[in-house]
Amino acid sequence: MRVMILIVSWLAVAVPLGWGVQQSVRKASPLFESVPDATQR
Amino acid sequence: MGFSADRWLGRAATEARAGFNRWLVPPAAIAVHMCIGQVYAFSVFNKPLATELGVTVPQVQVAYSIALVMLGLSAAVFGKWVERSGPRKTMLASWLCFCGGLLLAALAVRYQSLPLLLGGYGVLGGIGLGLGYIAPVSTLVKWFPDRPGMATGMAIMGFGGGALVGAPLALELMRRFGEGADTGAQVALTLMAAIYSGFMLFGAVMVRVPAAGWKPKGWVPKETESKLVTTASVSVDRAWRTPQFWLLWVVLCMNVSAGIGVLGLASDMLQNMFGVSAVVGGGFAGLLSIFNMGGRFVWSSVSDLTGRKVVYCIYFVLGAALYATLPWAQQTGNRTLFLVCTALIISMYGAGFATIPAYLRDLFGTYQVGAIHGRLITAWSMAAVIGPSLINGLYASRVAAGVPKAEAYNGTFYLMCVLLGIGLVANLLVRPVRAEYHVNPSA
Numbered sequence: 001m002r003v004m005i006l007i008v009s010w011l012a013v014a015v016p017l018g019w020g021v022q023q024s025v026r027k028a029s030p031l032f033e034s035v036p037d038a039t040q041r
Numbered sequence: 042m043g044f045s046a047d048r049w050l051g052r053a054a055t056e057a058r059a060g061f062n063r064w065l066v067p068p069a070a071i072a073v074h075m076c077i078g079q080v081y082a083f084s085v086f087n088k089p090l091a092t093e094l095g096v097t098v099p100q101v102q103v104a105y106s107i108a109l110v111m112l113g114l115s116a117a118v119f120g121k122w123v124e125r126s127g128p129r130k131t132m133l134a135s136w137l138c139f140c141g142g143l144l145l146a147a148l149a150v151r152y153q154s155l156p157l158l159l160g161g162y163g164v165l166g167g168i169g170l171g172l173g174y175i176a177p178v179s180t181l182v183k184w185f186p187d188r189p190g191m192a193t194g195m196a197i198m199g200f201g202g203g204a205l206v207g208a209p210l211a212l213e214l215m216r217r218f219g220e221g222a223d224t225g226a227q228v229a230l231t232l233m234a235a236i237y238s239g240f241m242l243f244g245a246v247m248v249r250v251p252a253a254g255w256k257p258k259g260w261v262p263k264e265t266e267s268k269l270v271t272t273a274s275v276s277v278d279r280a281w282r283t284p285q286f287w288l289l290w291v292v293l294c295m296n297v298s299a300g301i302g303v304l305g306l307a308s309d310m311l312q313n314m315f316g317v318s319a320v321v322g323g324g325f326a327g328l329l330s331i332f333n334m335g336g337r338f339v340w341s342s343v344s345d346l347t348g349r350k351v352v353y354c355i356y357f358v359l360g361a362a363l364y365a366t367l368p369w370a371q372q373t374g375n376r377t378l379f380l381v382c383t384a385l386i387i388s389m390y391g392a393g394f395a396t397i398p399a400y401l402r403d404l405f406g407t408y409q410v411g412a413i414h415g416r417l418i419t420a421w422s423m424a425a426v427i428g429p430s431l432i433n434g435l436y437a438s439r440v441a442a443g444v445p446k447a448e449a450y451n452g453t454f455y456l457m458c459v460l461l462g463i464g465l466v467a468n469l470l471v472r473p474v475r476a477e478y479h480v481n482p483s484a
Contacts, residue, residue, distance in 0.1 A: 002062060005065065006062060006064060006065060009065055009068040009069070009247060010068050012068060012072065012240070012243060013068045013071040013072050013075060013199065013240075016075065016206050016240075017071075017075065017199070017202045017205070017206065019206065019209075020202055020204075020205030020206035020209065021202070021205055021331060021334070023205065023208075023209040024205050024327040024328075024330050024331050025327070025331070026327075027323060027324055027326075027327030028324040028325070028327035028328040028331070029324060030318075030320045030321050030323070030324040031321055031324035031325055031327075031328055031380070032324075
């Protein structure tokens with residue numbers, strides 16, 4: 001029971017934070033899809 | 042038998058029983074910080090609220106500025122009350138103020154009242170921010186004497202993550218409930234108050250304080266530990282009379298000033314310096330927010346291995362070196378180098394917030410570390426003014442002087458190096474607190 005509470009507690013904060021990070025990664029993706037910089041051309 | 046709030050909410054009521062697993066406390070702390078970190082994402086409401094209230098965007102932004110000022114003020118003013126009352130009562134007070142502020146902001150939309158928005162989200166919500174910021178941190182410091190940097194890094198990482206959650210959540214809610222002239226801001230603010238209530242109450246229920254004299258099983262303080270790490274106690278009233286408090290105030294203020302200017306202008310900076318589109322500039326801001334969050338945990342955990350003074354020296358020396366590299370990256374058109382340097386700079390900006398409570402605990406002990414932290418946070422409020430003003434002011438003056446936009450930021454980067462240099466000197470001057478400032482907490 002104690003282990004269960006521990007897992008649920010961590011999931012309760014990890015899931016929304018993980019969603020937030022995923023949203024930011026999606027937002028950042030155009031940065032890596034655009035034309036390469038001068039040194040890579 | 043009358044109802045006594047202290048019986049359920051007071052410090053004694055939250056004292057952990059023997060065998061309590063201390064790893065249950067970080068999720069409680071992160072939950073509260075993740076909610077109040079929403080303040081960083083308030084800008085997504087700028088245009089919708091301006092439209093609904095029939096005011097300008099800068100007028101709406103005043104609510105954000107008031108909230109940050111109130112964060113610093115309430116943390117400084119209520120710090121002693123927080124220590125006396127314990128984390129559960131404080132977290133509940135924070136919930137009432139912060140979620141109450143969100144609801145008043147929703148009412149402000151309903152009644153098209155700017156003063157209600159400023160008083161609700163700005164003043165009341167801002168008090169909730171201050172209370173919610175310091176209570177979980179001081180609790181974690183007490184639970185993790187063996188890894189204080191990692192512990193405070195976790196909570197303050199939650200604050201950084203609050204923006205990552207708050208912005209897309211608000212945008213999604215407004216998209217779903219907005220229709221025609223209705224931006225959906227009123228429903229979004231109301232629902233966010235409800236959602237955040239769940240998380241903040243979860244934190245308040247789960248939080249515990251260790252019993253007096255509790256130590257992690259098998260842990261003994263290292264004899265070789267730095268002289269900066271004290272086992273004595275310093276009260277908040279004495280702490281802020283010490284030179285160490287003011288040196289750390291300068292350390293935090295300079296570290297935050299150097300990062301906050303870049304964070305707020307990231308998108309514009311990349312567009313002006315490398316000629317990229319607004320979408321790519323927005324992606325840059327997204328990337329930095331991840332490093333802002335991650336740096337809080339990673340660097341703060343590193344400080345447990347290196348010591349606080351050394352890690353702040355790294356923030357200042359490496360930060361200045363990276364800032365000095367940015368003009369060269371711009372001149373050679375090396376965007377990858379620019380991204381790597383700015384990401385590292387922002388990781389150390391976040392880390393500055395996360396490592397400072399552990400530094401305070403090293404110097405002043407755990408006795409009233411929350412209250413001392415509360416007073417130190419005024420450095421953040423000051424930095425929030427200094428950083429953007431310096432970078433905006435210098436950039437505008439260079440553009441006015443005829444410097445091309447792409448190169449106009451370069452001077453500001455060298456100015457950031459100077460700020461970091463001041464922070465480095467303050468950090469190097471930190472010495473152990475003299476015994477005359479120590480107190481006996483049980484006396």
